[in-house]
Amino acid sequence: MGGDEGPATVVAGCDWSARKNPDIQFILHGPEAELTGLVARKRALTGRVEIWDATGVVTMDDKPSQIVRNGKGTSMWSAIEAVRDGTATVAVSCGNTGALMALSMIRLRKLPGVNRPAIAVLYPSSNPQGFNVLLDVGADVKADADDLLRYAMMGMSYARNGLDLPRPRVGLLNVGTEEHKGRTELKEAYELIRDQRDLAGFEFVGFVEGGDISGDICDVIVTDGFTGNVAIKTGEGTASLIGDRLREAFKFSPLSRLASVLAYTSLRRLKKKIDPRRVNGGVFLGLNGTVVKSHGAADATGVSAAIKLAAQLADIKFTDKLAARVAGLPGEESAS
């Protein structure tokens, strides 16, 4: 209910997913009458949707702490509850990220050994798989060395299970690649991550820089939630500036307008390749349950992409794999 485009877009996204994936069943959370009406218009959803009535809505302006205290009647709360009691395998939401994370932490609880959960996204890259895993992008503004080790393990597990990379290459984000560079917690995290690589079966490429987030020297980029959040938003902003300039360039003269008509298919192909809607979904890692955060402004294609990712993670029992991965890591006492 809390996405920018409202429930009709979410239902349209479900419809799209239902047609492409015959195995997915849906539980929708929100005002029953409204949702029943929307679902009735989509033939592919017949018999595949259960509706849990919830009249409250978490808005984008609500403070996470208020929602944790007073959010019980909201659709977001209801969706997390369905995961908590095992009715749903995974939750998808387009709503307020902070509130969704706060509710998920309180109701689903953190995995043993995890102090700070993380949000991981797929970032377009020049790697063969087309994307790299970047985390944390904003679950918490801080991360110490123990947290960064856990982000590395969780990101590695996500790359292995979500991107089908048997031996992911993990990099730790810094301002230079030399070992002596950067903040103290990064030097500590460097050693902690390096010491796990053989046991956990990943490669550690050491420190990487901002340019490597979209590059091909590693598949997983580990950083704190402040830096990660600034990085993805800077990247999105820069991409959108280039897109605007490109459109202007093609409108400039009759010749360039003709060129843009001829280039139409090529540009559409390009757009599809780097379209954020097609990799829509930040995944919350480190909780007893899987939660996928879709972009607030997602359209039906975006919602459908988030559902596809959620279904894939549910299919492979990703939460269990992740729990095994972070159990028994060093520093667990302080992180419990």
Place this chain on the structure above:
Amino acid sequence: MGGDEGPATVVAGCDWSARKNPDIQFILHGPEAELTGLVARKRALTGRVEIWDATGVVTMDDKPSQIVRNGKGTSMWSAIEAVRDGTATVAVSCGNTGALMALSMIRLRKLPGVNRPAIAVLYPSSNPQGFNVLLDVGADVKADADDLLRYAMMGMSYARNGLDLPRPRVGLLNVGTEEHKGRTELKEAYELIRDQRDLAGFEFVGFVEGGDISGDICDVIVTDGFTGNVAIKTGEGTASLIGDRLREAFKFSPLSRLASVLAYTSLRRLKKKIDPRRVNGGVFLGLNGTVVKSHGAADATGVSAAIKLAAQLADIKFTDKLAARVAGLPGEESAS
């Protein structure tokens, strides 16, 4: 001497600048015989170049601390020395950033009231001036609230004098725009910056996000050197990924290849607009003297752009203006 392309490229950049700006005089630092030979081939440089012989070279791999101790015979040391003794008004270098900052701090010393100098860059944006000022992008990995206040004042002064904006709009980089968000030092810096806006004649737009670095809601973006460094490198990497994909898209079919021929002028115009070579130059702020850091891989156009920026800042006595701006700010005792 320490740039990736060697001294011939630097001399070519000087030649380019000399032809466009009749008022610039040059002092070149490096092996005298080699530089004399390079200069002799450029007619525009006749009578406008002095050469200071220096045989040592700071390489990209040298540690800043080593250069501070043992770098006396290097071309970089010599260039900074020329600013220190007043022979040169401003220094330009394509060399090792860390070593250049360390040498500049030791030899030029910090301005009264400045604890951490900063490196500021111009980032392409959708503002009318085409660029925003972003700082710090890597002089230091840390910044406390007092430092961030000084970055705001120095960035504002740079925008006013370098981008001709009489009343720059300053934003403080965070993970959200609500006042309660982010790290403690950011909330403190928010109040410190806000309290200076009337006295110093700038607008404070409050917290901004990564997407605003290339946006139009502010002209100056203030952040710590770790976050700023990751942000510009993420932006550069993303832009370069999009460029590669665009080239692939245009090579895909005979029709798209024809389109790329027709679009040639438009694409060149686009490239010129967002070409980092044309705004090449990070400026070191907070020192007794102006130092411009050109990109290590800069070609002659890039070197010439850095020289142009340096000459403009020298012309308006930027260092004096900056010194006046940071004198007497709150927290000076701790920052002196």
